[in-house]
Amino acid sequence: MNAFSSNFKLGILGGGQLGRMLIQSAIDFNIYIKILDGDANAPCRPFAHEFVQGSLIDFDTVYAFGKTVDVLTIEIEHVNVEALEKLESEGIKVYPQPAVIRTIQDKRVQKQFYKTHLIPTADFILLENKEEVHQHSHFLPAFQKLGKSGYDGRGVQRLKTTDDLAKAFAEPSLLEKAVDFEKEISIIVARNARGEVSVFPPVELVFHPEYHLVEYLFAPAQLDERIIAQANEIATGVAAKLGIVGLLAVEMFVTRSGEVLVNESAPRPHNSGHHTIKANYTSQFEQHLRAILGLPLGATDTQSYAAMVNLLGEEGYTGDAVYQGMEEALALGGVYIHLYGKKTTKPYRKMGHITIMDTELQALKEKVQKVKVLVKVVSE
Amino acid sequence: MNAFSSNFKLGILGGGQLGRMLIQSAIDFNIYIKILDGDANAPCRPFAHEFVQGSLIDFDTVYAFGKTVDVLTIEIEHVNVEALEKLESEGIKVYPQPAVIRTIQDKRVQKQFYKTHLIPTADFILLENKEEVHQHSHFLPAFQKLGKSGYDGRGVQRLKTTDDLAKAFAEPSLLEKAVDFEKEISIIVARNARGEVSVFPPVELVFHPEYHLVEYLFAPAQLDERIIAQANEIATGVAAKLGIVGLLAVEMFVTRSGEVLVNESAPRPHNSGHHTIKANYTSQFEQHLRAILGLPLGATDTQSYAAMVNLLGEEGYTGDAVYQGMEEALALGGVYIHLYGKKTTKPYRKMGHITIMDTELQALKEKVQKVKVLVKVVSE
Structure with missing residues (x-):
């Protein structure tokens, strides 16, 4: 397999924002991208070399799509796994592998997998x-x-x-x-077919003090060295035991007694890695491509603090999206906007994200609060 | 003008690699992009929302194209300026402005401009x-x-x-x-319609010791503080005197006696700014968009050394491009590949670039030499 050859095709199941950011990264490698998604207005559509409208959970649709590409990956795990298994048996490289998707897709199987493999979990x-x-x-x-x-x-x-x-x-x-956790963190692991593994620095989820809602994420998480080592060990352990090729986002609880417990995993680029586009040497999207294309993994370190705020559709607005406060937010400095190209907004729909960077953690957190007040997605 | 509104259109004259990287950046802002280029296989084509095949130097073609967009920019300065002037007079925002393109397009006019405005030049x-x-x-x-x-x-x-x-x-x-220069450097200046100005750190061109050819570029240039201050003053002076809205790349000679002389300028994203995609907080492409869309300019600083090697078609090969040594180069670490999606290679054609990053300058330079040996663009 040579991903840099002119007749190579990468298929992606799902055409949402994760696929869109994967395409942005794939342009650097000049990878031909073919997308399958049920939505004719999927965010990926304008940028895919080929776009097929069809169901991700229909066996025939996924199978027929997969037969036309060299490597098949996903940006959403709710796909027809039987079709992927048949494709894999016929020599199509499916990364992450169907067996991994099957394990993670059903939370009962996923949870049992942790137990069987002695991975700490609630x-x-x-x-x-x-x-x-x-x-x-x-x-x-x-x-x-x-x-x-x-x-x-x-x-x-x-x-x-x-x-x-x-x-x-x-x-x-x-x-x-229910875990009485002190912090919730996420670690994104990449693993290629040779078993080479790399981890991104841990990300910390910040919850709203009153509502039980994630307000924003920041990296690197502020944790004891010992906890970080333990979390890295657990996250890479899950990836190794799954034998995954591609990215694995492992969400974990850190309890008040310093225990690290796996909450759940996702076998793909993840919301908790969006800041890596701006803040880390290699973004999670390029890292996913490197992993599934059999390339050496990139450096994951960062040289500043970064926060990520999801840009959600404002309550009370449904219709053609209008973005307010962008100019004011950009004027704060160290603010980077990523919109997903969704025409219609509705309450809490993920319309984009904003990455905020600063060399000081306190200054970063203050900027986050300002951005959250300034930027709104409403409708016309 | 609100670039984030759903009916906003940005037109780009030229569909080459600069346009392609501009689109990659514009995806973040969800900007609708329309491209005009004479080549049906232009690198931008797969990623433009709309692509028009037509001549950039034909008045009617450029005028008709410009009438369909809200803001019109360029990625190459050899375009029909008369059409741009008419569009500007009819209220289309053309950035950089036609007058700026006219001045720079003809090297005689450009050079005379420096003289008239007391800008040091040979x-x-x-x-x-x-x-x-x-x-x-x-x-x-x-x-x-x-x-x-x-x-x-x-x-x-x-x-x-x-x-x-x-x-x-x-x-x-x-x-x-002929200037007996010690170093050749480049500074990219951004200026928005409010006159807000920002400069990227200076880039140094490294010449091959035997052949008079640029081997690679690195940033930040290794210069005395005094020379940097002088070069910044000159570069921002050129931008201000031109009154440009958009990016201006100012190439300069630093003579053995410590004089800084302008060589020439380009009113658009430039080869000497490609490393900013990976190495600087804001890339030159996002900065160009911010400037022409009336948005606050982004931070231009960097936290590591970066080098940029142009990936040129190997001598003796013409035909469908094949990339050699990519995997080996990526394995060096801190190596980032950007291909331009040109189907056909020919000797010295710019097929892509490679950005190399390192926190140590000497290690960076050694990596550059390895990359240059490893990576080749040949044909099938």
Whole structure:
């Protein structure tokens, strides 16, 4: 395989913002990109060499698409894995591998994988139906997570007391002990087919003091050296045990007693790595390409603090997107805007992100607060 | 003008590698891009929202194209300026302004501009025809430069002794005293419509010890503080006197006596700023967009040394491009490849560039030499 040859084609399942940023990076390597997505207005469309509109979960569609490319990757894990397995068996390089996607796609399988491989994670119970939830009320407070189709907050709910049991999901799920964590962090690991591994510095998620919502992320996370070493060990361990080729984002809790527990993983570029485009020698997107194309991995270090704020559609606005406060935000200095080209905004839709850089952590955090006040996505 | 509105269109005259890298950057701002280029296979084509094939020097073509966009910019200065002047008079924002392009487009006018505005530059004589060259043989050794159509080394020749006069150009030209320079440097200035100005750190051109050829460029240039201050003063002075909105790359000689003389300027993103994509907070391409879209300019500082090697088509090869040694070069670490997507290679054609970064200057220079040996563009 030579990705730099003129007839090489990379297929991507999914045409959202992750695919779009992957294309921006792939232009540097002159990689021919073919996208499959169900949405005719997918963010990738204007920049893909070829765009196929079709379902990511339909066997025939994914199989037929995969037969036309040399390497197939994903930017979303809710894809038809059976088609990927058949493609892999027929010699198409599918990275991450179908077996990895299968393990991660179902949160029940993913969680069981951690347990089997002695990867520290919060205690949990697998549930088949709603009745079983009631048998485990001693396990509350807990999070109930659907095995499949949970995405971007959907399919996850907090069950605090027995009063909440009435709203429990009926589909196969898992009940996970709520972790009294001090910090939530993320580490993105890259692994290529030769087993070469590299990690990005850990990212720290900052929660709003009143609402339980991620306000922004910053890197590198402010942690003891010992905790960082432990988190790196765990994250690279998950990647190695999965045998993944590509990126793996490992989200972890750091408890008050200094334990590191895996929350969940994603086998692709990840929201917690967007700042790497500006702040790190190699971005997560180029690193993903290097990993799946069999190239040496790039340096992941950074020379300044960076924060990332998701630019979400403002509550109360649905329609053609209008961006407010961009000029004022850019004027703060060290502010970099990345829009995803989504025509329509709706409440909480991810419309873009803003990377903020500063050599001082306190100054960075102050700038984040200013940016959050200034920038809004509304509709016409 | 609001560049972030959904009906905003940016037109670019020229669809080469500079336009391509400008598009990569414009994706971040979700800017709709329309390209005009004569070549159906221009490097920009796969990534432009709209691509028009047509002549950049034809009045009607440029005028009709310009009428369809909100802001019009260039990635090559050999365009029809009369059409730009008409567009400007009709309210289209043309940045850089037609008057600036007119001044720079003709090297005779450009050189006279420096003289008129007391900008230090090498002595010169304007020549109308071949006969006049002979009258100025006392001026040798000198460079003869054609007023128009000199580009990428064409239209420039060295006249060392009277023996060389036979090969002198016949068209209107200028004869410029050869400068016994110690270093050649470049500074890229950005200026927006409010007159806000920012400069990138100076870049140093490294020449091959035997052949008079640029081997690579690195930044920041190794110069006395006093020389840097002088060069910045000159470069920003040229931008201010031109009143340019957009980027201006000012190439300068530093003489053995510590004088700084302007060689020539280009009113657009420039080869000497390609390393900024990886090495500086803001890349020259984003800075150009910020300048022409009326946005605050970004920080230009860097936190490591960076070198840029042009990836030229190897001598003796013409045909479908094949890239050799990429994997080996990437394995050196701190090596970033940027290909321009040109299908066909030919001797000395600019096929891409490689940015190399290191925190140590000596280590950087050693890596440059390794990259130059490893990477080759040949044909199938």
